[in-house]
Amino acid sequence: MLTEAQCDEVVKEYAPMLARIASSYENDKHLQQDLLQEISLAVWRACASFRGDASVKTFVAKVAHNRCVDYVIKARNQTDNVELSDGMLISQNSDNQDKSRDLMSAINRLSLPLRQVITMQLEGFTYSEIASVLGTSEAAVTKRAGRARTLLEQLLGSNNNG
Numbered sequence: 001m002l003t004e005a006q007c008d009e010v011v012k013e014y015a016p017m018l019a020r021i022a023s024s025y026e027n028d029k030h031l032q033q034d035l036l037q038e039i040s041l042a043v044w045r046a047c048a049s050f051r052g053d054a055s056v057k058t059f060v061a062k063v064a065h066n067r068c069v070d071y072v073i074k075a076r077n078q079t080d081n082v083e084l085s086d087g088m089l090i091s092q093n094s095d096n097q098d099k100s101r102d103l104m105s106a107i108n109r110l111s112l113p114l115r116q117v118i119t120m121q122l123e124g125f126t127y128s129e130i131a132s133v134l135g136t137s138e139a140a141v142t143k144r145a146g147r148a149r150t151l152l153e154q155l156l157g158s159n160n161n162g
Contacts, residue, residue, distance in 0.1 A: 007047035011040050014060045017123055018043070021061070024107055024119040025068040035071055042067040054132055061125065062133040065116055072112060106155035114148040117141055 002010065011018075022036040046063045050056070107115055120130045127141045134141070 002047040002050050007044050010047060010056060010060060011044050014043070014057065015040070017057075017061070018064055020123065021064045021068060021119060023104060024115055025072060027108055035068070038071065039064045039067045054129070058125070058129050058133055061120060061123065061129075065120075065133060069112070102156060103152070106152050109155060110148055110151060114144050114151065117144040118148040118152065121145060 018039050019032075019036055022032050022039055026032045026035050043060050043063045046059075050059055053059075054062075107118055110118065116134060117130055120133065125133070127138045127145070130141045131138045
């Protein structure tokens with residue numbers, strides 16, 4: 001268990017990672033901020049249940065991803081759209097487009113299972129840690145990571161050629 005002060009520090013320390021996770025689930029900047037607040041609150045509340053079974057970073061990422069999955073499910077229930085990231089197709093061919101924006105755009109076009117794995121990989125998590133966070137096997141994580149990379153190469157290649 002972490003104290004209230006330790007929880008505050010955890011949320012502060014991992015704020016950049018939490019912001020990147022939020023941006024991988026939500027395209028709209030205003031909604032990203034709302035989601036980030038929800039994630040931060042969820043992490044802060046969950047700190048009381050931290051038992052040290054995993055690293056704090058892994059624990060925080062698991063809470064964040066679980067909150068984001070809930071968010072995606074809620075968003076899907078509120079819209080008729082099957083693909084939540086269609087808006088990311090706007091202005092991908094702009095000459096001023098930054099590579100990291102292209103990457104985030106492509107990541108947002110992946111299915112949720114692939115997006116989860118690649119986002120956590122970019123945060124420096126190992127396959128084992130990702131499997132722990134997502135509650136799946138390392139083999140499944142390895143397969144998803146490979147599929148995600150292949151699709152990202154295709155998506156980013158079509159952006160560079162288009």
